[in-house]
Amino acid sequence: MRQILICLSIIFFSFSAFTHKFETSNMVVEHLWMKISNTNGVGYFEIKNISSDDIYLTGLVSKDVKKIEIHEVIMEDDIAKMRPVVGGIRIKTGETMEFKPMGNHLMFFGINKDYEEGQMMEVTLVFKSLENLDVRFKIDSVKSSHKHDH
Ligand SMILES: [Cu+2]
Incomplete structure (x- = not known):
């Protein structure tokens, strides 16, 4: 019994350590992770609107990235294509929006660190009519074509 409890507490601890989240009175943002390939990246997260109004995510900025775009995936002639969302994205009141592989995602261009x-x-995160929210994305993987000579 004691062993089971210890095991559960380790799982719970590592789980909560990985799932860092950011909360305001209007929203909960969590499961933020990204993949980097050379100077570009793709990122995913979840945002839950717990306010009584719709939330508009209009953009994202980072001092270490030249440009971050919100992308959506659309089907065109049975081919999945991605395109930037112009003017931001709406998260309806009570809704959880999941940015995930093959769905809405973030594109990071020009990562300079x-x-x-x-x-x-x-x-x-930059919102319409709401204060900015500082968050952190966990780097899940890094691919680099640089050859390091040591
Ligand atoms: Cu994209």
């Missing part, structure tokens, strides 16, 4: 797996990237 050397990140390693497991590190965090600081990003600011």
Whole structure:
């Protein structure tokens, strides 16, 4: 019994350590992670609107990234294509929007800092009529074509 409890507490601890979340009186943002390939990246997260109004995420900025775009995936002639969402994205009251592979996602262009797996990237979410929210994305993987000579 004691062993089971210890095991559960370790699972719970590592789970909560990984799932860092950011809360305001209007929203809960969690499960933020990203993949980096050279100087570009793709990111995912969940945002839950717990306010009584719709929330508009109009953009994202980071001092370590030239440009961050919100992308959506659309089907065109049975082919999945992605395109930038112009003017931001609406999260309806009570709704949880999931940014995930093959769905809405973030594109990071021009990452100017050397990140390693497991590190965090600081990003600011910008909303219409709401205060900015500082969050961190966990770097899940880094692919680099650089050849290092040591
Ligand atoms: Cu994209």
